[in-house]
Amino acid sequence: MPGDTLSAVLRRAALVGGAVAAVLLAGPVRAESTAPASTPALAPALAADPELEADAMELSHKLRCLVCQNQSIAESNAPLAVDLRNQVREQLAAGKSKDDVVDYLVERYGDFVLYEPPFKAVTVLLWLGPAALLLGGAGWLAFRLRRRRDEVAAEPSLSAADRARARALLESAAGNAQSESPESRS
Amino acid sequence: MKAKFLVPLLLFFGLAGFLAFGLTLNPREVPSPLIDKPAPDFTLARLDEPAQTFSLKEMQGEVWLLNVWASWCVACREEHPLLVRMAEQKIVPVVGLNYKEVRGDGAINARGMAIEAETDMAIERARRWLRDHGNPYLLSVLDIDGRVGIDFGVYGVPETFLIDRSGRIRYKHIGPITPDALQNVLIPKIEELRRAG
Amino acid sequence: MIPELGHFALILALVLSLVQAIVPLVGARRNSMALMAVGRPAAQGQFFFIVFSYVCLTWAFVTSDFSVQLAASNSHSATPIMYKITGVWGNHEGSLLLWAMSLSLWTVAVTVFSRHLPDAFLARVLGVLGMVSAGFISFTLVTSNPFERLLPAVADGRDLNPLLQDPGMIIHPPLLYMGYVGFSVAFAFAIAALMSGRLDAAWARWSRPWTTVAWVFLTAGIAVGSGWAYYELGWGGWWFWDPVENASFMPWLLGTALIHSLAVTEKRGAFRSWTVLLAIGAFSLSLLGTFLVRSGVITSVHAFATDPKRGLYILALLVIVIGFSLLLYALRAPRLAGGGSFSFVSRETSLLGNNVLLTVASASVLLGTLYPLFLDALNLGKISVGPPYFEAVFVPLMTPVVVLMMFGPFLRWKDDDLVAAARKVAPAFIASALIGFAVAWAVDHVTWRTVLGLFLAAWVVLASIQLLVGRLKERAGASAGSRLRSITASWWGMWLAHLGVGVFIIGVTLVGSLDQNLDVKMKEGQRAELAGYTFLFRGAVDADGPNYDAARGIIELSRDGRVLDTLTPEKRLYRAQGMPMTEASLDIGVFRDVYVSLGEQLPDGAWIVSLYYKPFISWIWMGCVLMGLGGLCAAADRRYRRLAAREAAAGAGQRVAASA
Secondary structure (H helix, E strand, O other): OOOOOHHHHHHHHHHHOOOHHHHHHHOOOOOOOOOOOOOOOEOOEOOOOHHHHHHHHHHHOOEEOOOOOOOEOOOOOOHHHHHHHHHHHHHHHOOOOHHHHHHHHHHHHOHHHEOOOOOOHHHHHHHHHHHHHHHHHHHHHHHHHHHHHHHHHHOOOOOHHHHHHHHHHHHHHOOOOOOOOOOOOO | OOHHHHHHHHHHHHHHHHHHHHOOOOOOOOOOOOOOOEOOOOEEEEOOOOOOEEEHHHHOOOOEEEEEEOOOOHHHHHHHHHHHHHHHOOOOOEEEEEEOOOOOOOOOOOOOOOHHHHHHHHHHHHHHHHHHHOOOOOEEEEEOOOHHHHHOOOOOOOEEEEEOOOOEEEEEEEOOOOHHHHHHHHHHHHHHHHHHO | OHHHHHHHHHHHHHHHHHHHHHHHHHHHHHOOHHHHOOHHHHHHHHHHHHHHHHHHHHHHHHOOOOOEHHHHHHOOOOOOHHHHHHHHHOOHHHHHHHHHHHHHHHHHHHHHHOOOOOHHHHHHHHHHHHHHHHHHHHHHHHHOOOOOEOOOOOOOOOOOOHHHOOHHHHHHHHHHHHHHHHHHHHHHHHHHHHHHOOOOHHHHHHHHHHHHHHHHHHHHHHHHHHHHHHHHOOOOOOOOOOHHHHHHHHHHHHHHHHHHHHHHHHHHOOOHHHHHHHHHHHHHHHHHHHHHHHHOOOOOOOOOOOOHHHHHHHHHHHHHHHHHHHHHHHHHHHHHOOOOOOOOOOHHHHHHHHHHHHHHHHHHHHHHHHHHHHHHHOOOOOOOOOHHHHHHHHHHHHHHHHHHHHHHHHOOOOOOOHHHHHHHHHHHHHHHHHHHHHHHHHOOOOOHHHHHHHHHHHHHHHHHHHHHHHHHHOOOOOOHHHHHHHOOHHHHHHHHHHHHHHHHHHHHHHHHHHOEEEEEEEOOOOEEEEOOEEEEEEEEEEOOOOOEEEEEEEEEEEEOOEEEEEEOOEEEEEOOOOEEEEEOEEEEOOOEEEEEEEEEEOOOOOEEEEEEEEEOOHHHHHHHHHHHHHHHHHHOOHHHHHHHHHHHHHHHHHHHHHHO
16 A cells, blocks of 8 residues: 555545546556655654564464463563564564464464464364355255245235236336335335 | 254253363463474573583483573462472472573563673572572573573463473473472373383 | 442342242233232332442442452552442453343333333243343352452552553443343343243334344444544554454344344244244343353453353353243244245345344354364364454355345335346446445555455445435425435434444445554654654653553644644553553544554653554444444334334223223
8 A cells, every 4th residue: 555645545536536437547546745844854663674564563463472362462562472573573584484484483382373273174163164154044044935935835815926917017007106115014 | 842943952052061161271271382392402501600501402311391480470489499399309300491581570671781781680680589599400591582482382481391301392381380280290291201211 | 338238239139139030920820910010119129229239339449448359459549530430340240240230220121111011921021031130140149249348458459450441441331231231131022922922023013122222232332342442452453353342243243133033023923933043142142242251261351350160150040041041942932933924035035134144143253252162172272263264254244244235125025026126226236346446446455355345335325325215206296304204213223224334344444455554763853754644753741640650742743734633642551550551642533543652662762653544444433323323213213102002002901801
């Protein structure tokens, strides 16, 4: 997100406005850089390398602080969290990949440090559980609805087709006026 | 009564069973993945002779304990008399890993302190503490910045690692060693490892 | 003396809750008016004694009576008076008392506002509520007596956890508890209905306003808690998927499903057994949440001192209450078949679909929250389940919820034509997809998450407009004012709450995609730049409070040379606990917050300052406000009062007949 500010965003959004197609050809509009008018000296960033720092913090947010239990090492100021944060930073700076750093910590502290549990035999239920629940729910829903439909079909009243025809007649009679009133048909 | 209406009840009872079992567990204890793995190697300055270093090789062929401690650690004080008694009875050699002696102490602002000054301060504090409370250790080493602690997966002090003759970590005790844990867990394990050769 | 009075009053409240739990139920069974009539005064008397007891405890805090253990551990003579009062519930024992008081308040509300209910039904409702209340009051007295004395008294207290010394914490717990506990009313109605075997449209209609109001409280409670975390934890996160947050979120999800399911049961008589199960489920999850927080089976920043006896007691309570309810359900629900028929394409189907999705979402949160415990119990190792998991699971589950949420209202009850309905919504749907892409592209952040979020938000807004316009067109010819008036409050409620979801999604998506952060080392007179804003550091001053020492940074916020605000973040050290706290300072705006927090001072005199630019973050809470307002509108619908009056009249008639 290089240097985006709200007004730049809005300016761009306005540009996009009506003529989406035309602007699409022009490619993304870059933010205008506004030169600061103030004279005071610029404070140095805490991190020598902001990009590295962003990576380190992103990774730190996914690692659990062991002492504080329900905070990530990015949020916690416990001494161990600070140490581990420094480890993450140093190792990334030394050119290791994020996976390397994660492996390093898992070797020492176990899967417990990962807020995103690895996919393996014991976590299959965790990762597939929601999908299984969803399928189960959808299956149950389909079953219920089919039974409902059978009940509807078994009713001696009008068939669905008849009703649709009746409604079409009613609607054509009422012109284009919306006959549907969402809450009032109780 | 249709069986499907019993499903929520059965699910709930299963859940309640787990919750009941969960009450007996300690959520603060995190098992170490290092068990049965070679102890991470390190070379650190000795507390008694800071010019000399100590490394794992020196304990090769022994069954021994690595005990993580610091003078600022309140629970260590609780555990210490037991360590002293163990030393008197020569149960097992214990090496002390003095962990972040200065910067781990919340009462001291060690930020910006030179490493030499910090090391001197650590030696002074640790030695005084051992003088006051007794020294049960074969020797202690100084982990000033806690780096070796991270290698061992230390997340609180005290912690104690049981290491076998081949240098593998066999057991990790988290928190102060209690007389009960010593008698019923540590000593049997030590004897077993010794028998195993 | 006063603490003992409070203790005694709590014991009396327990006795009355037992009376309330037993006598009306016996009365309902024997059809004895006299016994049933005991419920109301017992509930009101119980409320009186709990409030009295609560006031006594508050008195100990306010007067700094440190011979009371709880006050000594959670208050301090120098604590500001407001936090002495709120300190009462900033701990295990006091929060249980607050729980019991909320339950009692809801019960009294039922006795006051449900005069139209049939006597036997009201008796059963009060009986069920009395049982829950007896369970919680006895739990408080047996395992967690808040009036425990500390002898000899200590000279001064240990103070309230500084994290809780914040205006957000003044209202968050009461709101949250009112929400949590409020589901007990829907639960009691469901159980009473199961007992009497009378689960009909009337039961659903009686339950609806209660459920909706509880849901509004819970929504507000969660939103305030999230807002508190946002500015109090010092780095601008607003949701952490912490077990304690999950504990309040699960009942919310299920409560949301319940509200919609009740609507169908009332209007169409369908889904009855499902609605009952949801009513039991929502309250069960509230109880489970209380268990998770209070037993310590899952550690959390929120967990206070815990002990296994408490865990066991509350688990036993859980098993009795939930186990009994589900058993009753298993026995009675099979008789509940039937209800109005509906076809595959109908509003019923869309609501049932959303119900299933919300239930699955709730179950998934439960799975993620408890999975580490399962593994540990089976000795399969320790893992953590945190935000990355929940986010991965939640987005795919909630996306269809939002799509259905805005599609459902276009469908007719009972039966509709899919093609016709699709034709109705297609233009807005396609336009939303285009808008999603266009805006994501305009802000230069084309990730699938941003596009999806913006698409859903646009869909909610466009479909809401379309719905409103359609609704207003219905009475062609009438004046605009009369057309607006013709719309019922409950329709407005639905419309507002759904629109609130859209506003919420805008906030979540944009702050997630576009926020910026910079940590700098600032000396007096230096500036920093972030997102077009200039932060000028004017130095730090001492700003000690009554119970803390603090340094306050003075930071001038400007943009294009125009000064907007002076931000004053603080770094506090609370004396009694020696606990450091960061107090962030915010410049709040409709389209963005600028958020500054003060870190440590470095040896060279510079301060670490964290700067955050958070676009659209307030939309998250504006969305919650709209949802809450929607709930209030729906609960205030005149229909309930009108029907209540009619039923009261009918009930009076019946009573005359019965006594004749």
